[in-house]
Amino acid sequence: METRRANEIVTLLSDGVDPHTGEVFSADSPYQHPDTVRALFLAVKGLERMEKYEQRKEALPENAGKAWKKKEDGLLAEGFDQGRSIHELCEAHGRTKASIKARLVKLGKIEE
Structure with missing residues (x-):
């Protein structure tokens, strides 16, 4: 799975929305619990960092960071x-x- 797509899914979950149906979770859903929402927001931040890292890595030359022989x-x-x-x-x-x-x-x- 691509990082971007994973980020989209986790963002929807953190917003209380089923990423597959678009339905809003009920108030008693585990996805609406404050600790779950906080954890999902942290996951979104982590995925955003991963996405930026991947984009930067793609932009670098092929031998960037490798040891010199x-x-x-x-x-x-x-x-x-x-x-x-x-x-x-x-x-x-x-x-x-x-x-x-x-x-x-x-x-x-x-x-x-």
């Missing part, structure tokens, strides 16, 4: 020495601009 360090240094731009290096390595710059600092190619 010695071979990749060598290719990065070689590319930099050949005059490739930071943007070109980002594309070639599937990394963020900040990651490329930090690695070049670590390799002694640029100053912080």
Whole structure:
């Protein structure tokens, strides 16, 4: 199940509405109990955070957050020495601009 759909369902439950029929739960329904409503609101907040995390993760380059390998360090240094731009290096390595710059600092190619 997608996080967005789970969030929609839990939001409806927290609003006291059956997500499948659209009917409002009766006052004696467990979904109308204050503790249940509070728990569902917390679940909604958690699902919203998950959804934002998933969206951000999709927007990042494929290797963002992954460890650097010695071979990749060598290719990065070689590319930099050949005059490739930071943007070109980002594309070639599937990394963020900040990651490329930090690695070049670590390799002694640029100053912080």
